[in-house]
C-alpha cells in the first residue's frame with residue numbers, strides 16, 4: 296500500500312541574522328493511510344517545522360515529502376491543518392467561516408455547502424450556524440475549526456496542539472469527537488501535543504523527538520487494548536500507565552541530553 300505521507304531525509308536549516316541553525320536533521324517517516332500518529336518532544340525540537348514541511352508551507356533545506364506518492368512542492372489539497380488557535384473570522388457567521396477554505400480554492404458547490412451543513416450537524420453545531428464566533432465557547436469554536444478543515448475533504452490531517460488552549464473536560468470531549476470523526480472517515484492524522492496522555496489515548500503509535508538538532512528518537516507502538524477504546528476510555532486500560540511512563544522517561548532523557556547540547560553550544 297502507498298504511504299499517505301512519506302518523508303525522505305528531511306533536514307531544515309533556518310538562516311537568521313544570528314547565523315544558521317539546524318532545526319531538524321535527516322528525518323525519515325512514513326504514515327500509512329488511516330493511521331493516527333502522535334508526535335511529542337521537548338519545546339523547540341522542530342515539531343511545528345515538520346508539520347509545516349508536510350503541509351508544503353516550508354520547502355525543506357534538503358529531502359523530499361511525498362503525499363500518496365506525489366512529491367510536495369506547494370500546499371496540497373489532500374492535507375488539512377488544524378492549530379491551537381481557531382483563527383475564525385469574527386465578522387463571519389459560523390456557516391460562512393466553515394466555507395472559507397472552499398471559497399479560497401474555488402470549490403463552493405451546492406454539494407459542498409450541503410456537506411458543510413451535514414458536518415455542522417454531525418459535530419453538534421447546527422444551532423450555531425448563524426451565530427458569530429464571539430458567541431461560542433472555546434470548545435465550540437475548535438469544533439467549528441474542525442468542520443472548516445474537514446469540509447475540504449483532506450485525506451491527511453495535521454493537528455498542531457489543537458486542544459491545548461481548552462479546559463480539561465472540553466479537551467477530553469473533543470478528543471473523543473475528533474477520534475470518532477477521523478476514524479469513521481479513514482483519515483490519516485499526525486498530532487503534535489505536549490500532553491503525553493492525549494498522545495497515548497489517541498494514537499496508533501507515538502514518535503518521540505529529540506532536540507538540537509531535531510531528530511526522531513523513538514517510536515512507541517500503542518498496544519491494541521488502548522487503541523480499541525475511545526480516548527477517554529483508553530485511559531482506564533491496564534496498559535495505559537506503563538506506556539505513559541515509558542514516554543515520560545524518554546522525554547526526560549531527551550531534556551537531559553539537550554541540556555548538555557545547549558551547554559556545549
Ligand SMILES: Nc1ncnc2c1ncn2[C@@H]1O[C@H](COP(=O)(O)OP(=O)(O)OP(=O)(O)O)[C@@H](O)[C@H]1O
Nearest residue numbers: 309310311318336337338339340341342343344345
Ligand atoms: N521561521 C524561523 N526562523 C528561524 N528559526 C526558526 C523559525 N521557526 C522555527 N525556528 C527555530 O527552529 C526550532 C524548531 O522550532 P519549532 O517551532 O518547529 O519547534 P516545536 O517543537 O514546534 O516547538 P514548541 O513545542 O515550543 O512549539 C527552534 O529552535 C525555533 O527557534
